[in-house]
Amino acid sequence: MPDVPSDDLPEQLRVRREKRDRIVAAGGEAYPVGVPITSTIAAVREQYEHLGTGEETDDVVGVAGRVVFLRNTGKLCFVALQDGEGNRLQAMLSQKVVGEDALAAFKADVDLGDHVFVRGRVGVSRRGELSIFAEEWQLASKALRPLPVLHKDLSEEARVRQRYVDLIARPAARDMVRRRAAVVRSLRENFHRRDFVEVETPMLQAVASGASARPFSTHMNAYDMDLFLRIAPELFLKKAVVGGVERVFEINRNFRNEGADSSHSPEFAMLEAYEAYGDYDTMAELTKDLVQKAALDAFGTTTVTLADGEEYDLGGEWADITMYGSLSDALGEQITPETSVDHLVVLAEKAEISFDPKKVNHGKLVEELWEHHVGDGLYAPTFVRDFPVETSPLTREHRTTPGIVEKWDLYVRGFELATAYSELVDPVVQRERFAEQARLAAAGDDEAMALDEDFLTAMEFAMPPAGGMGMGLDRLLMALTGAGIRETILFPLVKPSH
């Protein structure tokens, strides 16, 4: 805030700015280009963990870290330096060792939050704390804002607005970043072992298709043309399959212009994979392996401990149910693809499910009824198979049962984690499905899937039979940690506070 006169700043900000100014005015460096580190906090901790209380070495190291604890007992100062992973190492500054001037400067210049360099011998204090007995110290970077209290969690709002502070203050925030990275890495390595090729498909699209969702729109000046941010990479990945990239995957962001809540973010990370000559059964095996290996690689176990302490088991075989079968069981009457819309409406009204009459059809009602009577109660990992055809315009019809499609949704802890199809590859049927979506759109369904003519052209060049799968990455992290979606995303969208 360069325009704010320092008089108007809160005391703690003003004090730090004055220290910076004083250091610089005296010819010192508040922000040196570097400091001569010889080791890291983590390495020193690991290398000297065997030292006993009071033991000292002649090994001299130089390390730097953020000051998270500061104690001054007169002619002796203690400072705890923290690295980005939360590892801490104490430094002791004794007047006898660093000298009177250096100690006085340390007391005058250093605040909680600063990055500080110390060089000295490694040993263990009388109280048993591994320490550097500083022979010299140097400011590595001066903090102008005070750290929050480190003994209490930040408020949920502060966590997302200032994630960088959250990362300094809260171990769970630091873990999430690294766990997420480990999960993504595990997924990629798993795909690479299976000879899948990673591609990136367009974010900016002339037609946003491949899912039932409302897109963000934008404008390209050079072509004076409206564009959409993608809602799914599906159609492009299928074009890649047509072109011979027969095992293909993408990990990237999708954007949906819909509500945001504890399980929906307007931009979210999505994994999609397609396998020529696979089907929804091979996709189920693939998905289970991806999730279980990700849990093992990132957490060391398939029985993960959630944020509330609960243990959740992702290991072993997963339950497998069908949509019509499980709905029939829940209702105590047989529901089939032939069940009339009128009867489904009666059942929906009985369950007090609200629906838009002008968008209603057999498939939507069955899915609504299923979510209400079955889906909301699903907790253990469960594949839900064989969806109505109306709601799955990109999925091929079931190989033996008419009226349903070869699609499954994977439910984990009550929410939808992944979905997969035996892909529809008949270009004539695909065109008919798009035509039906167009009718829904004309009737006012703003989530109906848009027709992509170039996609249909691609299909006419013949796409091999294939299985396809999509999984929300943020949701995978939610499933593995029990956190809300905004905790799994490093910098989630936040409205400006003023």
Place this chain on the structure above:
RNA sequence: GGGCCUCUAGCUCAAUCGGCAGAGCAACGGACUUUUAAUCCGUGGGUUCAGGGUUCGAUCCCCUGGGGGCCCA
């Protein structure tokens, strides 16, 4: 979209019935050579989210708007 809760010091939170706006940590001045959220003495720090209303008087009650959270759809 609807309902409920919430916004106070740098941070986390109090403030009884509408009556001087507080605590812990943090900060400032001082003491202290083994601290682990040290201890001791002293001090300062507020646009109570914004705007309006009621009132002698509003953090508190009412209205409008904004941010955040939860539940429902």
